[in-house]
Amino acid sequence: MNRRYFLALTAGAAFAMVAAAPFAATAADPIKIANVIELSGAGATVGTNWRDGLTLAFEEINAAGGLLGQSVEVLNYDTQTDAPTSRAMVQKAIDDGAYVILGPIYSGTVKVNMLVAQQNGVPQLTGAEAPFITGMGNPYIFRTSFGAQQSMPKLAKYLSEKAGTKTVAVAWSNDDFGKGGRDSFVAEMEKHGIQVVADISSEVGQADFAADVVKLKGSGAEAIFVYLHEEESARLLKEIRKQDVKQAIFGETTLMNQKVIDLAGDAVNGVRGHVGLTADAPVPGIEDFVKKFEAKYKYKPDHNAIKAYTGAYAVKFVTNKIGKADRQAFADALHNLTITPAEEPGILMETSWDDKGEINRESFLVEVVDGKQKVIETLPKL
Amino acid sequence: MTEFIQLLISGLATGSIYALAAIGFTLLWQASQTINFAQGEFVMLPAFFVLAGMHFLGLGFGPAILLALVASLLILGLTFKRVIIDPLLPHGVLPVVIATIALGILMKESVKQFYSAEAQPFPALFSERTITVLGAVVSVQDIAVLLISLSAVGLLQFFLTGTKTGRCMQATAQNPAVAEILGVNVKRMILYTFLINAALALLASVLISPIYLAKFNNGETLGLIAFIAAIVGGFNQIRGAIAGGLLIGVIDNLAAAYVSAQYRSAIPLILLIIIILIRPQGLLGKAEGRTV
Incomplete structure (x- = not known):
C-alpha cells in the first residue's frame, strides 16, 4: 500500500464514519x-x-x-x-x-x-x-x-330519523376546524331535507356569547347544533342556560367532551351528539x-x-x-x-x-346525563 | 323588542364589569398620572387567588374571596405601588408604562406556569335562575352583576365626595403640591387609591370569571376593553369610565347581534377613533392643559 493510497483510504473511512454518525443508532440509543x-x-x-x-x-x-x-x-x-x-x-x-x-x-x-x-x-x-x-x-x-366529513353523516342521520328535526341553527367556530365541520354539517342537512335557519360563527377565544345565544334562541329552530372548541363550548352552554333556551342542543365530539362538562357544569346536561371516542364507551x-x-x-x-x-x-x-x-x-x-x-x-x-x-x-351517540356521557347507541364502522 | 331588551341588559351587566376595570385606569391616572397596562391582568389574577384558596387551602368560596381580597390589596395594591410605581415614577411615565406591560406579561405567564394554562371553572355568586322583564327572559346573574357593580361605583363616589378622606384623595389628584401644603398626607392618599384599585379588580374578577371562566390570558381582552372604555368615557373622570364601560358592553352586544359577529371586536376600536376625533377628552372627561 503506497502512502497516497493509504491517506485516501483513511480519509474515505473517516468521512464515511462522520456521515453515517447521525443515523447509526445503536441498541442503546432511544x-x-x-x-x-x-x-x-x-x-x-x-x-x-x-x-x-x-x-x-x-x-x-x-x-x-x-x-x-x-x-x-x-x-x-x-x-x-x-x-x-x-x-x-x-x-x-x-x-x-x-x-x-x-x-x-x-x-x-x-x-x-x-x-x-x-x-x-x-x-x-x-x-x-x-x-x-x-x-x-x-x-x-x-x-x-x-374527520368531520365522516362524523357528520352519522349525526345527520340521527337528527333526521331519530330526533325528527326539521329546522336547525348552527353555531360554529370561525377557524379551519369550525369551518370544515360547519360545511360538512350543512351539506348533510341539505341531503336530509333539514333547513338551516341560522348560521352563526364566533371567534376562537371569544368570551361573551350573549348576542350569539339571543340569535340562536330567536331563530325559531327546533334544534341547535354547536361546533366550537372546548372552552368556547362551555361558555356558550353557560349562556344558553342563563338565557333559558328550550331548544334541543346537539354537537359533535367536542361539545360533550369531559373538559366541557367540567367547565360548564349543569349547563351541559341534556346535550346530545355523536362522538368518535369517549371515556364512557x-x-x-x-x-x-x-x-x-x-x-x-x-x-x-x-x-x-x-x-x-x-x-x-x-x-x-x-x-x-x-x-x-x-x-x-x-x-x-x-x-x-x-x-x-x-x-x-x-x-x-x-x-x-x-x-x-x-x-x-365504531363510534357512539351520547347524551350528557348528570355530568356524565351516557352512550345511547354504538354505531358501526363506515 | 324582547331580543333587544335581552341584549341591552346583558350588555349593561358585562359593561358594568368593564367599568370597574376602567375605573382602575382613571383612579391611577388621577392619583399618580400613571397608566397601568397590567390592569387586565389585575382583573385576571384575583380569580386565581380565590381558586388557590379553595383548592390548595380547602377554604369555602366566601373565605377564599376574603383571602383573595387580602392578597389583592397586598400584591396588586401595596407591593405594586412600593416596588414598581414609587421607584419608577420620578423617571417619567414611559418607564412606568413599560414596567406595567412587563408586569402584565409576568403575571400572565406566572399563572400559566404555576396554576394552569387551561381555563378553570369558577363558582357563580348568584343563582342561574331567570326572570321575565317586559317579555324578555333575563338571568338573575346579569341583574345581580349590574346591581353590584353599580353599587360599588356608587359607594366609591360617596367615599370620594362624602368623606374627609375621599375629599383629601380628590385634592391630591387635582394638585398634590397644594394638597400637601394644606396638610393632606399625599403619600397615604395615593396608597389608598392603589388599594381601592386592587379591591375593584378583585370585584370585577369575581363577577366576570363565572361567565368568562378563569384563564391566564383573560386580561388581554379585559385590559384592552377597559382601556378603551376609560378613553371613550373620559380618562380623568370616574363617571366617564362608568359611561365608557357600559357603552362598550352594550355596543358590543348590539353589534354582534345586528351588525356582524366577525367584526364585533373592531366596533369598540372604531368608537374609540370617532371619540378621539370628535371629543379627545372623552364623552364625560375634562380637557387638561399641561406645561411643556
Missing part, C-alpha cells in the same frame, strides 16, 4: 418520537389531555421493552396554538431526529405544519378533524380521529385505559387523550410490523391497515386507515 402539541394558548385544554395520553402510552411501551428493543424518548414541543410556531416546532422536531410526529390537534396549525413533515418524509399522526387534512394528497398524514379496552389514566393523572380523560394513546400504540404496532424504525416504510405500512385489539391491545378498538390516512372505527 427512538425519538416528537409530540408537537398545544400546551398553551387557546388549545391548552385539548393539548394537555393529548400529552398525558401519549405519555402514559409510551411509559407502558418502554416498560414492556420499548420499540424493537430500543427505548422511546418522547420530545414535547409546544405549538402555543399558533400556526407559525407549530411549523417551527415541527421543523425542530425533525432536526432533533424524530422518527414519527404525533399532533397537533388544531386543524389550522396542522394545515401549515404538515407540509414541513411531508417535505421531510416524516409520518405525522394528527388529532385534527377538518376534512381537508386528508384531502391534500399528503402520503405522510394520518388521523387519530374521524362500553368498550373493555377504553374502560381499562380510563382507570389507568385516572390513577396516574387524577382526572378523567377526554377523547384527545384516547386519540394520543391509540396513536402511540399504532406507532408501536407498525414499527414492530416493519421491523425497523424507517419513516417511509412506516407511512407505507399504515396505509390500508387494520389493527385489532387482539393484535395490539393498546389500540383499544378495531381501527382502520385508508389510502389517504383517514381513520375508520
